[in-house]
Amino acid sequence: MSDALFCIENLRVAYPFQRAGVLADGSRHTSWAVDGVSLTLKAGERLGLVGESGCGKSTLGRAAMRLLPAAAQVEGRVMFCGQSVFDLSPKSLRQFRGEAIAIVFQDPMTRLDPVMTIGAHCLETLWAHEPTLSPAEAKARAIATLEAVKIPASRWSQYPHEFSGGMRQRVAIALALLLNPKLIVADEPTTSLDVTIAAQILRELTRLCQDRDMGLLLISHDLTLVGEYCDRIAVMYDSKLVELGNTQAVLRNPQHDYTRSLLRAALHVQAEQPLEVLQAVGQTDLLLAPSEPRPSTPLLKLDNLQKHYTLEQNLIARLLSRQPSSVIKAVDGVSLDLYPGEILGLVGESGCGKSTLSRTILRLIQPTGGRIEFLGQDITELPPEAMRQQRRQMQMIFQDPHACLNPLMTVGQSIADPLLIHGLASPGAAKARVEAMLERVGLTPAENYYHCYPGDLSGGQQQRVAIARALITRPKLLICDEPVSMLDASVQAQVLELMLELKREFDLTYLFITHDLWLARFLCDRIAVMSAGKIVELGPTAQLFAHPQHPYTQTLLQSAPLLTRP
Numbered sequence: 001m002s003d004a005l006f007c008i009e010n011l012r013v014a015y016p017f018q019r020a021g022v023l024a025d026g027s028r029h030t031s032w033a034v035d036g037v038s039l040t041l042k043a044g045e046r047l048g049l050v051g052e053s054g055c056g057k058s059t060l061g062r063a064a065m066r067l068l069p070a071a072a073q074v075e076g077r078v079m080f081c082g083q084s085v086f087d088l089s090p091k092s093l094r095q096f097r098g099e100a101i102a103i104v105f106q107d108p109m110t111r112l113d114p115v116m117t118i119g120a121h122c123l124e125t126l127w128a129h130e131p132t133l134s135p136a137e138a139k140a141r142a143i144a145t146l147e148a149v150k151i152p153a154s155r156w157s158q159y160p161h162e163f164s165g166g167m168r169q170r171v172a173i174a175l176a177l178l179l180n181p182k183l184i185v186a187d188e189p190t191t192s193l194d195v196t197i198a199a200q201i202l203r204e205l206t207r208l209c210q211d212r213d214m215g216l217l218l219i220s221h222d223l224t225l226v227g228e229y230c231d232r233i234a235v236m237y238d239s240k241l242v243e244l245g246n247t248q249a250v251l252r253n254p255q256h257d258y259t260r261s262l263l264r265a266a267l268h269v270q271a272e273q274p275l276e277v278l279q280a281v282g283q284t285d286l287l288l289a290p291s292e293p294r295p296s297t298p299l300l301k302l303d304n305l306q307k308h309y310t311l312e313q314n315l316i317a318r319l320l321s322r323q324p325s326s327v328i329k330a331v332d333g334v335s336l337d338l339y340p341g342e343i344l345g346l347v348g349e350s351g352c353g354k355s356t357l358s359r360t361i362l363r364l365i366q367p368t369g370g371r372i373e374f375l376g377q378d379i380t381e382l383p384p385e386a387m388r389q390q391r392r393q394m395q396m397i398f399q400d401p402h403a404c405l406n407p408l409m410t411v412g413q414s415i416a417d418p419l420l421i422h423g424l425a426s427p428g429a430a431k432a433r434v435e436a437m438l439e440r441v442g443l444t445p446a447e448n449y450y451h452c453y454p455g456d457l458s459g460g461q462q463q464r465v466a467i468a469r470a471l472i473t474r475p476k477l478l479i480c481d482e483p484v485s486m487l488d489a490s491v492q493a494q495v496l497e498l499m500l501e502l503k504r505e506f507d508l509t510y511l512f513i514t515h516d517l518w519l520a521r522f523l524c525d526r527i528a529v530m531s532a533g534k535i536v537e538l539g540p541t542a543q544l545f546a547h548p549q550h551p552y553t554q555t556l557l558q559s560a561p562l563l564t565r566p
């Protein structure tokens with residue numbers, strides 16, 4: 001224990017809303033978010049903490065930084081370099097956070113100030129801990145750190161909203177690395193990153209751990225990721241630590257039932273022949289067989305579609321510089337066809353234009369050029385009212401269901417809203433259709449969920465609500481933007497199976513956007529690879545994985561983590 005960098009001893013944490021439980025005999029009890037967890041982390045060691053949503057992983061990470069609410073009930077000890085974290089004075093705690101332990105949160109947008117530039121975030125962090133640094137020294141150090149996570153110096157003066165989700169996460173990681181901490185707590189740090197950048201970031205963190213004797217506590221629902229980069233794995237289930245051991249030992253011979261279920265779910269998605277897996281459970285008709293003839297008329301046709309953004313210079317810059325304003329070609333001449341009943345995967349690095357393309361197809365943002373044809377009709381220049389009606393047939397499932405569901409509307413109201421907007425049902429009829437859809441997406445009994453609010457549901461349940469809301473108007477095309485990236489492996493597998501079933505039942509066509517290549521291989525008939533706003537490779541899934549033609553596709557495949565390498 002004496003050589004431990006970080007040590008948790010019998011930690012128990014309960015939040016205020018959890019502490020009012022009453023047993024059947026009238027006695028009170030405490031419902032613990034973390035219940036009796038003990039573990040240690042040595043300098044330079046990488047420990048992966050995995051488990052389902054709500055099991056207590058993030059609470060454990062926040063306990064390490066003493067970021068728990070003041071009203072939380074805490075028992076046990078958290079020690080860092082032999083010193084109790086819970087006994088630090090306010091002044092010592094400010095130094096401890098950042099210099100000793102730094103944390104990278106899952107959603108960087110909630111941690112970045114929208115009115116501060118990226119450069120200002122870096123300088124504020126440095127000067128809060130090292131006020132004697134000169135502006136030139138601070139900027140040089142910040143730029144070096146940003147460039148280490150692949151953010152060029154040219155983006156120093158931009159704001160968080162001008163970055164993609166993956167780029168914002170890279171900013172968050174850079175802020176954590178600025179002060180050279182001894183331990184980094186990374187809470188789902190690569191959820192919104194593509195495989196190449198995730199691999200680069202985790203390789204960099206791994207190198208830093210070795211070079212600087214820095215510890216890494218990697219909190220993730222991705223067993224594959226943890227298996228690739230961590231020395232040991234800790235598995236949490238229902239607030240308890242149920243398994244802890246060497247990574248290879250846990251993956252080869254898991255002891256707990258929950259660990260075995262996580263491993264089965266991850267290996268199922270990474271199966272070499274997903275059609276054979278589905279055949280074993282009698283579901284081969286859920287995927288388009290390779291020999292099945294493709295319909296001659298595409299459901300969606302994109303012809304040289306473009307979306308460009310101009311970075312306007314401020315007044316002083318325009319006066320002093322004769323350089324034209326910079327143009328970002330987020331979507332740069334994309335042409336592709338999507339056929340009825342097909343699942344087309346769209347993969348590529350963060351910031352390559354995948355999400356911009358999806359929003360341009362729906363005309364949530366206006367294209368700069370090109371043509372969008374849907375159901376044989378050119379919708380590129382449709383007036384707003386006509387486009388609104390067209391969206392009945394085109395729906396979208398977003399990455400974060402919590403962010404796209406109104407927290408003040410019940411589940412029933414959220415799902416019924418599209419029906420009422422488009423005048424497809426009366427309030428009474430809408431309620432009946434919503435309840436039927438809730439049953440269909442597995443939220444049963446429906447009456448238990450109809451009056452719930454999004455905050456009452458788990459991440460997997462929220463995503464099922466988002467799917468129900470997208471399907472309630474009976475669309476032909478469903479655009480899925482990273483719909484399962486924030487879910488743990490077991491819940492992810494359930495949602496994917498549901499989406500395959502619904503595809504068959506509702507005769508759906510999917511444009512499936514993901515950075516998970518194994519997920520794309522499992523689910524998609526064809527895959528389009530996007531880089532720098534362009535489609536660089538497009539072809540049948542099996543052919544693309546067996547014989548990738550473009551160097552970028554080859555890089556993606558080499559970067560994708562596997563539980564077991566061939």
